[in-house]
């Protein structure tokens with residue numbers, strides 16, 4: 001199984017390392033053509049405006065939308081979650097607009113710009129080590145979205161079918177169980193296509 005990491009800007013190498021821990025192969029995605037070689041895609045953390053600009057410049061928006069339309073899983077972490085969202089609070093233009101969530105950027109305030117915590121995530125045994133860096137929050141979710149975890153009553157992990165989003169950086173720790181969860185989503189998606 002090959003899992004791509006969109007390699008325009010942000011924490012790419014760390015995601016590749018975590019993917020490789022699951023037994024899948026992590027592939028940095030720099031060109032649109034590479035999308036046809038992978039089974040799932042991670043959009044990493046970084047700066048969502050920069051990632052969005054580069055996605056437009058290199059014409060990634062439509063190809064990733066059609067990748068997702070084929071039922072192939074997409075996972076956005078931190079800035080990647082913002083890139084996936086249908087709505088960004090404050091009226092900023094959305095990017096991929098795939099996932100039915102409304103997000104707020106840099107939502108944890110100055111004093112809490114970055115912090116780590118042990119987070120319970122539905123579907124994963126024991127807590128997941130989560131690193132938050134100028135993290136976004138999910139303000140509202142659509143009917144088809146399942147909330148997988150909250151931190152202080154705010155939504156920080158969510159899933160909509162084959163789409164997964166996390167406010168934090170799961171790739172900056174040795175804990176690769178969220179990557180394993182995503183790899184399992186890909187296995188399910190592949191099995192469904194073969195039926």
Ligand SMILES: NC(=O)CC[C@H](N)C(=O)O
Nearest residue numbers: 045046047048078079134
């Ligand atoms: N660590 C991150 O990915 C930060 C996200 C960034 N603050 C943004 O709004 O895009």
